[in-house]
Amino acid sequence: MEKKNTKSTILTGTLIAGALLTFSVNADARPSTRVLGSGADVRTEIIELNANSSSDKLFELKCGEKPATAKKADTKTKDAKAAEAKCGEGKCGSDDKKAAAVKKDSKTNAKAAEAKCGEGKCGSDTKKDTKASTSKKAKTSEAKCGEGKCGAE
Amino acid sequence: MLYSAKTYDSQQRLSRWVRTGENADVPGTTAEGLKQYRRLFRNNINNTLTQAYPISLEVLSNEQWNKMVDGFYANHDAQTPHVWKLPFEFYQFARESDYAQKYGFPFLNDLLYFEWLEIDVYTMPNKYPEPFKENGDAMNDLIEVNREYSLERLEYPVHLYAAKESLNHKGNYFLLTYRTPKDFEVKFLDMPPLHVLFFEKISNERLTASQIIDQLLVQNNEIPKEQLAQNILGFIQTMMEEKVFLGFSENYLN
Numbered sequence: 001m002e003k004k005n006t007k008s009t010i011l012t013g014t015l016i017a018g019a020l021l022t023f024s025v026n027a028d029a030r031p032s033t034r035v036l037g038s039g040a041d042v043r044t045e046i047i048e049l050n051a052n053s054s055s056d057k058l059f060e061l062k063c064g065e066k067p068a069t070a071k072k073a074d075t076k077t078k079d080a081k082a083a084e085a086k087c088g089e090g091k092c093g094s095d096d097k098k099a100a101a102v103k104k105d106s107k108t109n110a111k112a113a114e115a116k117c118g119e120g121k122c123g124s125d126t127k128k129d130t131k132a133s134t135s136k137k138a139k140t141s142e143a144k145c146g147e148g149k150c151g152a153e
Numbered sequence: 154m155l156y157s158a159k160t161y162d163s164q165q166r167l168s169r170w171v172r173t174g175e176n177a178d179v180p181g182t183t184a185e186g187l188k189q190y191r192r193l194f195r196n197n198i199n200n201t202l203t204q205a206y207p208i209s210l211e212v213l214s215n216e217q218w219n220k221m222v223d224g225f226y227a228n229h230d231a232q233t234p235h236v237w238k239l240p241f242e243f244y245q246f247a248r249e250s251d252y253a254q255k256y257g258f259p260f261l262n263d264l265l266y267f268e269w270l271e272i273d274v275y276t277m278p279n280k281y282p283e284p285f286k287e288n289g290d291a292m293n294d295l296i297e298v299n300r301e302y303s304l305e306r307l308e309y310p311v312h313l314y315a316a317k318e319s320l321n322h323k324g325n326y327f328l329l330t331y332r333t334p335k336d337f338e339v340k341f342l343d344m345p346p347l348h349v350l351f352f353e354k355i356s357n358e359r360l361t362a363s364q365i366i367d368q369l370l371v372q373n374n375e376i377p378k379e380q381l382a383q384n385i386l387g388f389i390q391t392m393m394e395e396k397v398f399l400g401f402s403e404n405y406l407n
């Protein structure tokens with residue numbers, strides 16, 4: 001049996017008309033759906049962009065261009081090897097992605113699936129402490145009450 | 154067993170102290186003990202929220218974040234007994250309290266919601282597809298859609314840019330958050346309005362790509378049909394690769 005879902009659209013008539021008009025008029029502006037990746041990848045990239053106040057767009061570095069963090073590192077070390085990277089040698093921005101993969105965490109696993117009251121590191125008062133534990137390794141660990149350091153201010 | 158009036162009063166005083174930090178004269182307690190009690194409880198809530206909203210935590214100053222958490226803790230009567238659902242109520246609280254305007258960060262509601270979506274989709278109940286086959290005609294066969302998704306419109310592209318940079322790109326952005334079958338990984342897609350239109354018609358109205366194209370040509374006959382079909386074919390391929398489209402429906406229409 002044919003099933004029809006009555007779910008309402010999130011598009012307005014104006015948006016639909018605009019999309020169709022753009023398609024019919026502008027041959028260069030063909031729309032494309034962009035794969036952003038997993039939650040952990042996107043989160044890590046966005047945090048990095050925010051940390052560097054970068055104006056870069058997610059996963060859209062130009063060929064040969066490096067993420068803001070890499071630029072900073074290069075300026076400091078003046079690493080000649082990095083400057084020699086050529087277009088076609090691997091996917092652009094892949095360095096950044098690798099870094100993201102290393103940092104990859106499981107926000108949803110840690111939090112959503114098994115979180116119970118009392119889990120997590122207890123006793124860290126300042127946001128700084130939490131921030132470090134959130135954005136780095138500690139964030140992914142499944143700390144349980146009694147396992148963390150309690151009572152430290 | 155019912156509480157005695159005295160116990161109830163003590164409990165109310167204690168919870169008032171724990172939530173607000175305002176002296177509530179809880180009988181039989183010591184000042185130092187109460188202080189630790191409040192600190193531990195407050196940290197539990199803060200930990201849950203910081204894990205749910207790492208990007209917002211990065212964007213806001215310590216003071217701004219703590220003010221929001223304190224406001225939430227003191228003033229919001231949680232409706233859920235599940236700690237992991239609390240971040241959604243935090244988002245609702247932040248939106249209703251209009252912290253976006255208070256802090257001069259118009260993107261804040263979108264950012265919090267974007268972060269919540271990952272948890273929401275990850276924890277959504279299983280939705281099973283109808284029987285489907287892997288091979289078929291992308292343009293003329295009905296497509297079976299992975300039902301474990303959430304499609305949302307964002308005003309600020311906080312999923313594409315640093316939050317403050319997103320202010321320079323205000324517009325209409327469509328974010329598809331979905332959970333992949335088998336490994337249950339949450340993934341994101343940024344979709345243009347045209348593809349949202351096709352996605353919704355395929356998913357909700359159960360139309361084939363060619364039926365949708367025919368509909369659109371009736372509305373606007375200046376659309377180059379061949380190019381549109383090519384574009385949509387590419388879109389369907391991407392969606393198949395990403396497991397948003399699972400395959401082709403096995404029903405009498407195919």
